[in-house]
Amino acid sequence: MTLDLLPLHRKGIISSINxxxxxxxxxxxxxxxxxxxxxxxxxxxxxxxxxLVNESHISIRKELAKEIVVEII
Known part of the structure; x- marks a missing residue:
């Protein structure tokens, strides 16, 4: 799944990035x-x-979040 679909307060592992x-x-x-x-x-x-990624807080657009593939933990 892509990061824009990751549910609120759920953690995931980044599997690939564009x-x-x-x-x-x-x-x-x-x-x-x-x-x-x-x-x-x-x-x-x-x-x-x-x-939250690597102890850094950041705000990103959903358009960008679609470029990051994650696996739910």
Whole structure:
């Protein structure tokens, strides 16, 4: 499943990323295959989503979240 479909407060492991679509900054903070990721909050209109990855909190658009494939833990 992609990150935009990960339920609120659920954790997952990143299995793959579209490196062409994901900004370098997101990769630098640890958004890489094998790392744990969690959806902490979803904005009222369902975009953006607030995530925790590699001890960093970041807000990303759902369009970008569709480029990150995760497996639910």
């Amino acid at each position: 490196f062409d679509a994901v900004p370098l900054k997101l990769i630098e903070i640890g958004c890489l295959p094998g790392n744990e990721i969690e959806v902490l909050h979803i904005a009222p209109l369902n975009d953006p989503i607030y995530i």
